Amino acid sequence: MCVEIDGETRLCCLIGNPVSHSLSPLMQNLAFKIKGLNIAYIAFPVKREQLADAIKGLKALEFIGANVTIPYKTDVINLLNKVDKMAMSIGAVNTILNSNGELIGYNTDGLAAFKLITEKITNLKETKVLILGAGGVARAISYYLAKEGVELLFVNRTVQRALNLIEDLRKEFGEKSKLKLVKSGALHNIIKNVKLIINATPLGMWPNVDNSPLEEKYLTPDHIVFDTVYNPLETRLIKAAKTIGCPVIEGYKMLVLQGAFSFKIWTGEEPPIKKMERIVYEKLKNR
Numbered sequence: 001m002c003v004e005i006d007g008e009t010r011l012c013c014l015i016g017n018p019v020s021h022s023l024s025p026l027m028q029n030l031a032f033k034i035k036g037l038n039i040a041y042i043a044f045p046v047k048r049e050q051l052a053d054a055i056k057g058l059k060a061l062e063f064i065g066a067n068v069t070i071p072y073k074t075d076v077i078n079l080l081n082k083v084d085k086m087a088m089s090i091g092a093v094n095t096i097l098n099s100n101g102e103l104i105g106y107n108t109d110g111l112a113a114f115k116l117i118t119e120k121i122t123n124l125k126e127t128k129v130l131i132l133g134a135g136g137v138a139r140a141i142s143y144y145l146a147k148e149g150v151e152l153l154f155v156n157r158t159v160q161r162a163l164n165l166i167e168d169l170r171k172e173f174g175e176k177s178k179l180k181l182v183k184s185g186a187l188h189n190i191i192k193n194v195k196l197i198i199n200a201t202p203l204g205m206w207p208n209v210d211n212s213p214l215e216e217k218y219l220t221p222d223h224i225v226f227d228t229v230y231n232p233l234e235t236r237l238i239k240a241a242k243t244i245g246c247p248v249i250e251g252y253k254m255l256v257l258q259g260a261f262s263f264k265i266w267t268g269e270e271p272p273i274k275k276m277e278r279i280v281y282e283k284l285k286n287r
């Protein structure tokens with residue numbers, strides 16, 4: 001699966017904790033091999049107190065770059081030489097490029113979600129979006145949508161966290177932002193006017209596969225349902241949406257696309273997205 005390692009092999013890695021279940025080594029090593037690039041990708045579980053040394057190590061060992069995952073997407077920002085404007089606004093970096101010894105941070109999570117959304121919806125500006133959650137993923141996605149002036153409604157277990165996100169988005173995008181907090185008890189009032197529903201909570205994730213972030217009775221065939229959860233491949237929410245006849249965006253597609261955008265940042269080459277998607281799909285199907 002991996003390139004044949006020799007004296008010229010360059011490295012790329014995932015930094016996080018835990019990382020053992022990550023699918024990034026699988027899809028990135030396949031992509032490097034398909035493109036004939038002599039690069040190998042490894043996942044490193046890094047202790048918090050060693051995060052700074054691990055990042056310095058990327059320079060010392062001339063890694064081409066890295067992905068960063070939970071719990072370091074925010075902490076890593078202060079350890080880099082430069083951070084892309086959108087990643088800085090979001091407050092999270094998931095991709096690092098080593099550009100001749102200068103470490104530059106990017107966020108490809110939000111970009112991946114945004115691309116998938118625009119493939120399904122062309123008139124975004126007239127679309128109302130309901131975001132369930134206000135954590136890291138909700139943040140990354142909502143920055144890309146708010147930048148386009150999309151109307152966003154937020155529901156979150158911890159109301160203050162959603163209010164903080166709304167305030168940050170208002171500061172960033174000012175007048176053009178159309179943002180609202182919805183109390184979970186008021187969902188039935190607003191849901192029929194919403195076009196896109198995004199689950200950005202872990203509800204429904206393995207092993208708690210019977211959970212759902214939204215009662216099924218709220219879904220109608222006019223909704224488009226995007227679940228960022230990718231394990232299982234078909235969450236309870238996605239199953240319900242498909243049964244009703246809603247178009248869906250599955251979380252594994254976002255996982256692959258964020259990796260594909262990272263690949264492009266590191267190598268400048270077009271990622272073999274379909275093959276990356278296939279290997280991730282097969283792996284998740286057999287989990």
Ligand code: NAP
Binds near residue numbers: 201
């Ligand atoms: P996070 O920063 O920890 O945020 C989690 C969000 O979910 C918060 O809004 C939290 O609400 C809410 N939440 C958690 N447990 C809940 C519960 N039992 N009931 C109601 N709300 C709950 O996590 P994140 O980084 O945003 O990730 C969220 C999910 O996105 C992950 O679990 C993962 O499945 C998915 N994800 C997908 C991709 C992809 O590429 N497809 C990438 C990253 C993550 P509070 O504010 O009240 O705590």
